[in-house]
Amino acid sequence: xxxxxxxxxxxxxxxxxxxxxxxxxxxxxxxxxxxxxxxxxxxxxxxxxxxxxxxxxxxxxxxxxxxxxxxxxxxxxxxxxxxxxxxxxxxxxxxxxxxxxxxxxxxxxxxxxxxxxxxxxxxxxxxxxxxxxxxxxxxxxxxxxxxxxxxxxxxxxxxxxxxxxxxxxxxxxxxxxxxxxxxxxxxxxxxxxxxxxxxxxxxxxxxxxxxxxxxxxxxxxxxxxxxxxxxxxxxxxxxxxxxxxxxxxxxxxxxxxxxxxxxxxxxxxxxxxxxxxxxxxxxxxxxxxxxxxxxxxx
Amino acid sequence: xxxxxxxxxxxxxxxxxxxxxxxxxxxxxxxxxxxxxxxxxxxxxxxxxxxxxxxxxxxxxxxxxxxxxxxxxxxxxxxxxxxxxxxxxxxxxxxxxxxxxxxxxxxxxxxxxxxxxxxxxxxxxxxxxxxxxxxxxxxxxxxxxxxxxxxxxxxxxxxxxxxxxxxxxxxxxxxxxxxxxxxxxxxxxxxxxxxxxxxxxxxxxxxxxxxxxxxxxxxxxxxxxxxxxxxxxxxxxxxxxxxxxxxxxxxxxxxxxxxxxxxxxx
Numbered sequence: 353x354x355x356x357x358x359x360x361x362x363x364x365x366x367x368x369x370x371x372x373x374x375x376x377x378x379x380x381x382x383x384x385x386x387x388x389x390x391x392x393x394x395x396x397x398x399x400x401x402x403x404x405x406x407x408x409x410x411x412x413x414x415x416x417x418x419x420x421x422x423x424x425x426x427x428x429x430x431x432x433x434x435x436x437x438x439x440x441x442x443x444x445x446x447x448x449x450x451x452x453x454x455x456x457x458x459x460x461x462x463x464x465x466x467x468x469x470x471x472x473x474x475x476x477x478x479x480x481x482x483x484x485x486x487x488x489x490x491x492x493x494x495x496x497x498x499x500x501x502x503x504x505x506x507x508x509x510x511x512x513x514x515x516x517x518x519x520x521x522x523x524x525x526x527x528x529x530x531x532x533x534x535x536x537x538x539x540x541x542x543x544x545x546x547x548x549x550x551x552x553x554x555x556x557x558x559x560x561x562x563x564x565x566x567x568x569x570x571x572x573x574x575x576x577x578x579x580x581x582x583x584x585x586x587x588x589x590x591x592x593x594x595x596x597x598x599x600x601x602x603x604x605x606x607x608x609x610x611x612x613x614x615x616x617x618x619x620x621x622x623x624x625x626x627x628x629x630x631x632x633x634x635x636x637x638x639x640x641x642x643x644x645x646x647x648x649x650x
Numbered sequence: 651x652x653x654x655x656x657x658x659x660x661x662x663x664x665x666x667x668x669x670x671x672x673x674x675x676x677x678x679x680x681x682x683x684x685x686x687x688x689x690x691x692x693x694x695x696x697x698x699x700x701x702x703x704x705x706x707x708x709x710x711x712x713x714x715x716x717x718x719x720x721x722x723x724x725x726x727x728x729x730x731x732x733x734x735x736x737x738x739x740x741x742x743x744x745x746x747x748x749x750x751x752x753x754x755x756x757x758x759x760x761x762x763x764x765x766x767x768x769x770x771x772x773x774x775x776x777x778x779x780x781x782x783x784x785x786x787x788x789x790x791x792x793x794x795x796x797x798x799x800x801x802x803x804x805x806x807x808x809x810x811x812x813x814x815x816x817x818x819x820x821x822x823x824x825x826x827x828x829x830x831x832x833x834x835x836x837x838x839x840x841x842x843x844x845x846x847x848x849x850x851x852x853x854x855x856x857x858x859x860x861x862x863x864x865x866x867x868x869x870x871x872x873x874x875x876x877x878x879x880x881x882x883x884x885x886x887x888x889x890x891x892x893x894x895x896x897x898x899x900x901x902x903x904x905x906x907x908x909x910x911x912x913x914x915x916x
Contacts, residue, residue: 423651524763524822527714528777529753531745538780542767590704619809 393590400594409577410598416494416566416573417559423499424559425552428506428514433536435511444506453504459565462497466490466569494566494573502559509551513544545617553610557603564595574598663823667692667726667833667864670714675708682708684888684916685722690881691868695859697896698868700885701911707760709885710835710851713866714755715748726755753781756826758802760838762818763812769819770797770876771806774828782829790830796824800854809883816847820854827858834858836867872916876900 400406435446452463469484517540525535567576577592585591615628668733671894671911675683690696698706711717712724715732718788724731732748733740764773774793778784782791797806800820810818819839826834836855840848852874859865859878869875875882875896882896884903892899894906900916903909 439718503761518763520759520761520763521765523716524757524759524765526749527716527752527755527759528825529749529751530777531749534780538776541767543765617767 392593393587396590397567397593397597400587400591401597403581403594405577405581406574406598407595408574409574409595410602411572412571413560413563413575413598414602416491416498416571417556417563420496420498420502421556421559423495424502424506424555426505427500428510431503431507432510432514435507435516450504450507453501454508458497458501458562459568460502462493462565462569465496466493478585490566490569490571493569494563494571496561497569498563502555505555506552509548509555510544511545513548514540517543524569542617546614549610549614549617553606553613556610557606560602560606561599586613665725666690667694667727668696668866669725670709670722671724673709673712673719673724674721674906675705675712675717675786676720682888683712686885686888686890688890688893690864692864694880695862695878696864696866697879697882698866698885699870699872699875699882700891704885705888706885707837710837710841710866710868712758712833713833714752717759723754726751728807735802745840753777753829754832756829756831756834758819758822758836758839759833760841762810762815762822762842764818764822764825766810769807769809770802770813770824773810773821774825778827778828793824793828796827797821799827799857800824801850815843816850819843819851823851823854823858832864834863834865836865836869838868838870840871868898870915872900872912884911884913 431446431449434442435450437443466488468488472484475482475484475487514536521539521543522535524530525539530538563573564575566573567579570576574595580594582591584589612628653655654910666689667842668688670686670688673683673686674681684705686705686709698710700706704725708717712719718732729751730740731751732743733833735741764770765776768776771790771793774796775784775786775789778789778792779786792804794806797803800823802817802820802824805813805817805821810821813821820907823839839855840851841850848871851872855865855867855874855877867874867879881893882899883893884891884899884907886907892905899908900912903912
């Protein structure tokens, strides 16, 4: 049989697209011109990016975000399990917690923790007694304010993940003689992770930025440090630029981490996982090295 | 193949493997089971047939206490299901005790319900490792033998999503067998399968029956019931309408309900 002749047609011209592109580029150029003529001292930005004060600020931002997130995650799982328990007291308490911590601003919660000595001047745990002012450092206020607030959001995310599970999974697990708690640990949570991880990654990236509110409780994170410098150097906008660049670096790095984490918990959910960028590179190199067929990844 | 099953289903004593006395079950206002009396003996293949909604799956799920019965008594291997009787009082079993009873009862579901985040072999070894505290290496070795037995030795590292329905159901059977149960419950094991995949699952079940496993099978596969079954019960609207040897009931049904049902499915 003679193969049919290939179609060679003149494609439709999308003139509208050219116009739209031109308009967008023009606007970008105008913004660029405006900023290059603005009173911004761009030369000092690279120097301040690696300034000791700024670096320590970035480090504080990073570790308070991680610690607050860990606190939020642990507490969030507990709250989610409490919320789904058949005990009306625990489920109501969990509901109230989420209602309060999600319903009030984080800034207010931070300030409340920081000023808690006004209502409880002495901290007395029985085995430990101290003045509240000594205990409630900027670090602790930031950790509690950010972490307890995060727990409310994480509780909802974890609950959604657990409730997205097919009932047949728990039934199969119970039928094998596994208890409720083991079913949760071995069967439900690992699968719920696939639903939980993407919004949790979002939460963490939000946390990196929300932690800037901790400047209000004198915690030495990025914004506080940037302001410390600008109060003497008067380079106000430049310092906010420096801080923004650091926020972008941090959020970008964790976005990549999130990709790998999601990939890990997607195990078994699709027939073939997409290769990671690194695997793609290796496979490409290997194909150059030999004529072996590339390995099929699970 | 059959010699791989070791001393399964040795009757502990004279009593039947499953005994139901006037079992009732209601969900709210819906009265699903209206007094079921039956006995399943050890090493017997017991088939439950009937139209959908007749209560056969519900009854099956009562046997391993996935559903609580509302009235009557249900015994597995002489033990009351879900309760302990002291004098004339019934005490609910604790969660751990219920779980311990379930170890001895394997269940295969219509929708397979394999754990999607684990490979075939991990699915099979999960319960032995987690529940029986077997060592991982021993459990894996046994899981591999069981997968061989259901003809899936070469698929052991596949995830459920990478297997066909028939293969998934065979893994599910291996998973239940890994706990070395004395009783196997099958809840319409071939109903979710493409017609051409039904045979491979029925072959595994036939093999299991020949090895002497006590099996209760809710099914629409009349051919399987006729060839493999030792007894057959036809249920409708929550009651046992007719029971007897599969060949007799299927060839010569006594009740009008049975006749009209069989005329539709045969």
